[in-house]
Amino acid sequence: MKRFVIFIFLMIMQSPSYAVLPTEILKNPELEARARSISQTLRCLVCQNQSIDDSDASLAKDLRVIVRERLTAGDSDDQVFNYVVARYGNFVLLQPPVQSDTLILWAAPFVLLLLALGLAIKYLRKQPPLEGQT
Amino acid sequence: MITELGHFALLLALMTSIIQATLPLYGAHRQDRALMQLASVCGVASFLLVGLAFASLIYAFVMDDFSVKLVVTSSEIAKPLIYKITGVWANHEGSMLLWVLILVIFAAAIALFGINLPAPLKARVLAVQGMIATAFIAFLVFTSNPFERLAIVPPDGNGMNPLLQDPGLAAHPPCLYLGYVGFSVAFSFAVAALIEGKVDATWARWVRPWVLIAWCFLTMGITLGSFWAYYILGWGGWWFWDPVENVSFMPWLAGTALLHSALVVERRHALVSWTILLAILTFSLSLIGTFVVRSGVLTSVHSFATDPTRGTFILMIIMVATGGALLLYALRIPTVRQGAPFAVISRESSLLLNNVLLVVAAATVFIGTFYPLLIDLIGKDKISIGAPYYNRTFIPLFIPVLIAMVIGPFLKWKRDDLGPALKKLKSPLAIAVIIAFVVAAFSLGNKILTASAIGLSAWIVLGSFWVLAKRIKLGTVATAQSFAILRSTPRAYFGLLFAHVGLGLVVGAIATVTTWQEENILAMKPGDQTSISTYGVKLTKIEQVPGPNYNAERGTFELSSAGKTFTVLTAERRFYPLQQSLSNQTGIRTNLISNIYIAMGEADQSGAWTVRIYYHPLAPWLWIGGFIMAFGGFVSLSDRRFRVGAHA
Numbered sequence: 054m055k056r057f058v059i060f061i062f063l064m065i066m067q068s069p070s071y072a073v074l075p076t077e078i079l080k081n082p083e084l085e086a087r088a089r090s091i092s093q094t095l096r097c098l099v100c101q102n103q104s105i106d107d108s109d110a111s112l113a114k115d116l117r118v119i120v121r122e123r124l125t126a127g128d129s130d131d132q133v134f135n136y137v138v139a140r141y142g143n144f145v146l147l148q149p150p151v152q153s154d155t156l157i158l159w160a161a162p163f164v165l166l167l168l169a170l171g172l173a174i175k176y177l178r179k180q181p182p183l184e185g186q187t
Numbered sequence: 188m189i190t191e192l193g194h195f196a197l198l199l200a201l202m203t204s205i206i207q208a209t210l211p212l213y214g215a216h217r218q219d220r221a222l223m224q225l226a227s228v229c230g231v232a233s234f235l236l237v238g239l240a241f242a243s244l245i246y247a248f249v250m251d252d253f254s255v256k257l258v259v260t261s262s263e264i265a266k267p268l269i270y271k272i273t274g275v276w277a278n279h280e281g282s283m284l285l286w287v288l289i290l291v292i293f294a295a296a297i298a299l300f301g302i303n304l305p306a307p308l309k310a311r312v313l314a315v316q317g318m319i320a321t322a323f324i325a326f327l328v329f330t331s332n333p334f335e336r337l338a339i340v341p342p343d344g345n346g347m348n349p350l351l352q353d354p355g356l357a358a359h360p361p362c363l364y365l366g367y368v369g370f371s372v373a374f375s376f377a378v379a380a381l382i383e384g385k386v387d388a389t390w391a392r393w394v395r396p397w398v399l400i401a402w403c404f405l406t407m408g409i410t411l412g413s414f415w416a417y418y419i420l421g422w423g424g425w426w427f428w429d430p431v432e433n434v435s436f437m438p439w440l441a442g443t444a445l446l447h448s449a450l451v452v453e454r455r456h457a458l459v460s461w462t463i464l465l466a467i468l469t470f471s472l473s474l475i476g477t478f479v480v481r482s483g484v485l486t487s488v489h490s491f492a493t494d495p496t497r498g499t500f501i502l503m504i505i506m507v508a509t510g511g512a513l514l515l516y517a518l519r520i521p522t523v524r525q526g527a528p529f530a531v532i533s534r535e536s537s538l539l540l541n542n543v544l545l546v547v548a549a550a551t552v553f554i555g556t557f558y559p560l561l562i563d564l565i566g567k568d569k570i571s572i573g574a575p576y577y578n579r580t581f582i583p584l585f586i587p588v589l590i591a592m593v594i595g596p597f598l599k600w601k602r603d604d605l606g607p608a609l610k611k612l613k614s615p616l617a618i619a620v621i622i623a624f625v626v627a628a629f630s631l632g633n634k635i636l637t638a639s640a641i642g643l644s645a646w647i648v649l650g651s652f653w654v655l656a657k658r659i660k661l662g663t664v665a666t667a668q669s670f671a672i673l674r675s676t677p678r679a680y681f682g683l684l685f686a687h688v689g690l691g692l693v694v695g696a697i698a699t700v701t702t703w704q705e706e707n708i709l710a711m712k713p714g715d716q717t718s719i720s721t722y723g724v725k726l727t728k729i730e731q732v733p734g735p736n737y738n739a740e741r742g743t744f745e746l747s748s749a750g751k752t753f754t755v756l757t758a759e760r761r762f763y764p765l766q767q768s769l770s771n772q773t774g775i776r777t778n779l780i781s782n783i784y785i786a787m788g789e790a791d792q793s794g795a796w797t798v799r800i801y802y803h804p805l806a807p808w809l810w811i812g813g814f815i816m817a818f819g820g821f822v823s824l825s826d827r828r829f830r831v832g833a834h835a
Contacts, residue, residue, distance in 0.1 A: 103427070148576055157554075162551040166543075183528050
């Protein structure tokens, strides 16, 4: 029975998602454009890897409104991010910050690329010589 | 009764799989023909038994047998027949049974079509397949039994997730699984080769078609999944870097690398040990994909199951399969003869570069997917990784792939010079650069990145056609002679052409749709007019429409161009009372160049409805391109070299 309840709960959770609502959109198109681009990099905390720009969860709506309020109050983009991170932590950023525990995350792709290229070059060098090669 | 029959068949399949996994190995060791032959017999028997089990589960769903627990949790009487059938794999137990079914289909195919495979190799390959089948059938029987009965039979079921009641999603899991599981064949061949300690040309010729099949289906599966997300989620997104998407993308990247390195083994007998390692890794990534989706370890829309015992079981399978195979690799790879040498500038090197970049790209997606889990385990912070991360890491890694994929086919095997190869590509390069400049000029220099991406797309598309044009000596000899060469050109050339052109089209579509999409989100009442791009949109009416197991609010929209109505679109919001949940039926109008996309939202107090209208230029080519890629794979598969019984 417990599993049934969880199942039903999950079903209800999975209602379709909608993005920004008409009532939220700012009159100033320049501010709205900034709000949109900020929203796209903020995570809806109760969703699964969705940005608040894509989500219809009420929490996402609240965040969208907060972002717009801060922008209207004259905050810069960075100030908005700081404001939101101060309240919700790094979890809210879809682009994780570069800090001590994410160094590996940011460095890994390029370190791995160098490593893989190095191994490939080593493989090429270690080969027996091609016949007829000078 | 039929359910018990299915259950019993599954238990028998466990027995035949255990036999298939053990005795033939011993037989291959002792050169005992009868024991080796047993592998094929068991492979076919397992296929028939799992097929029977699967059929009986379909029967239970179609007949609304609510004494079966699975039917109760994921079906209902009012559901249309097609979704009763597809509902079989729209849940954990059923989808794992489908996984196993596909696995035994592949094994039976090896047993039946592998007539000219050397008997010991065949026995060993099938034995490894038997081990995988044993593990997964045991997983089904002991942790996820689809045939479990209920003591008290409810009058109706709980229904199925409305988002999954969709034709796109009916085909998506089987395609994806054909891809995932298809890589098991490459894995089994790799392990069998390691046991034998030798890899010859026959081996490579045998592995490549299986890798191709798996790759084609995985490509289609990912494309279908992306399309499904696009039209059902209601805001026009088509790729989210969601963990569940990522875990299907990783085996695709590794599988694409494998496809190319297996080519080097087949043609030149080089990169042998690397290809074996890659085959093991690709299937491990497929297993990880299954694990992530089935265990719900990274929560996502797709995790229906949150039972940790299942996750642990699959994790054990992954560890034993990957760990065992890697151990065997470490022990046996020194005995595998090293490949033929090749120069730094050669076809082989270009394919090696392809492998380096694709594997690092796959590793990047892997790190991005699992790093939040690691940070969470350390316990100090919680982080999210989304599109911005991949835009800064994955895309820079993939751009060299896109540039090099055109040059590679122009290089000769063994040794070549870059100069003459590039000289042959003068024209496509010139046209691509001109296109990029034209786009940049038209956007007044604001869209340099988009312009470069479109130039890159043109480079790939034109450069790929150039391979064929050069081969048939178009323009340098008489047309009739060109045509004659064209007719004798192996299908593999056309396969390359389609697959590469498909990717080029996807790149162009991504650049275009992300840069020039338009949206119009507003509240509309019937009779209201608005516009998107150059089109007029009028909401003519909103009505209630009853469906078989839902009630829909349907909005009807007239699209007009220059004041003339040219089509009528409907978009629905469906409410499923049984599940108390909503789904979206978006209205999409495509002319194959762009899409107009309308999704209905909620009504406010004043009786106005939230309507989302999008204009997506070139969006259709995201998926058409994906299917062209898969089509290229199938064309390549039909090449003479791969036909059963053909000797190269």
